[in-house]
Amino acid sequence: MTSTGNGFSATRRLILQxxxxxxxxxxxxxPFLASALAAANDKYPEEAFKAKSETDAIKALYGKxxxxxxxxxxxxxxxxxxxxxVPVSVTTTLADVTSISFLVSENPVALVASxxxxxxxxxxxxxxxxxxxxxxxxxxxxxxxxxxxxxxxVKVTVGGCGG
Amino acid sequence: xxxxxxxxxxxxxxxxEVQALIQHPMDSGFVxxxxxxxxxxxxxxxxxFEYDGKPVFSADWGGGVSKDPYVKFAFKGGKKGDxxxxxxxxxxxATDTTTAxxx
Numbered sequence: 224m225t226s227t228g229n230g231f232s233a234t235r236r237l238i239l240q241x242x243x244x245x246x247x248x249x250x251x252x253x254p255f256l257a258s259a260l261a262a263a264n265d266k267y268p269e270e271a272f273k274a275k276s277e278t279d280a281i282k283a284l285y286g287k288x289x290x291x292x293x294x295x296x297x298x299x300x301x302x303x304x305x306x307x308x309v310p311v312s313v314t315t316t317l318a319d320v321t322s323i324s325f326l327v328s329e330n331p332v333a334l335v336a337s338x339x340x341x342x343x344x345x346x347x348x349x350x351x352x353x354x355x356x357x358x359x360x361x362x363x364x365x366x367x368x369x370x371x372x373x374x375x376x377v378k379v380t381v382g383g384c385g386g
Numbered sequence: 387x388x389x390x391x392x393x394x395x396x397x398x399x400x401x402x403e404v405q406a407l408i409q410h411p412m413d414s415g416f417v418x419x420x421x422x423x424x425x426x427x428x429x430x431x432x433x434x435f436e437y438d439g440k441p442v443f444s445a446d447w448g449g450g451v452s453k454d455p456y457v458k459f460a461f462k463g464g465k466k467g468d469x470x471x472x473x474x475x476x477x478x479x480a481t482d483t484t485t486a487x488x489x
Binding site: 308340 | 401414416431432440444445447448450451453455456457458459461463
């Protein structure tokens with residue numbers, strides 16, 4: 224064992240250097256993990272956008288099924304004059320909303336849009352969707368880790384798929 | 387080339403309301419052209435809005451969103467004169483981005 228002659232034992236130095244090295248490796252891992260997590264959260268939900276039924280799409284997106292809630296308020300026309308452009312909006316009084324999604328049962332692909340709501344963003348979205356024909360429009364809200372939904376039938380006179 | 391994104395962000399009290407209109411065909415891939423051939427899918431897949439370097443709203447879209455998509459949302463915070471950055475990526479890998487000033 225070397226003697227440093229300044230009262231600082233080599234063993235202690237070795238341990239501290241080891242601890243320092245581990246600490247640096249730990250720090251080095253963080254950015255990698257952070258970006259991997261961020262990438263996972265930002266990933267486009269490919270599978271959900273391939274699902275034919277709204278049940279499969281919701282399962283692919285959220286891993287669970289919603290319960291109907293009157294705290295999810297959907298605004299959609301009774302009759303859509305133009306199925307290619309149907310204005311649908313939703314607002315909710317639920318707290319801790321993290322996600323809002325729109326689905327149309329009778330569309331070839333049920334999932335139309337899914338929005339991420341970070342903390343500080345109002346849980347309210349307006350958008351314009353295509354409807355192939357008269358169908359249920361479903362809005363799903365993820366709040367506090369739970370899933371809620373509202374459904375409304377919208378009649379379509381001229382289908383939105385160009386036919 | 388001019389941006390495909392038109393955005394209006396208005397600060398009112400504690401909230402900033404944002405409306406965006408984007409030029410994009412949003413072809414679902416289910417429609418046939420006059421010759422009876424399928425028009426290939428061509429639609430925006432992801433759209434993000436950033437304020438102060440952080441996402442305040444993001445969208446995952448499919449071909450079921452209407453052509454020239456419109457979206458409206460609001461977030462707490464945001465001051466007049468601050469920047470709001472909007473970007474999108476479509477299924478062909480094309481992108482566009484713009485920065486608007488909150489009014």
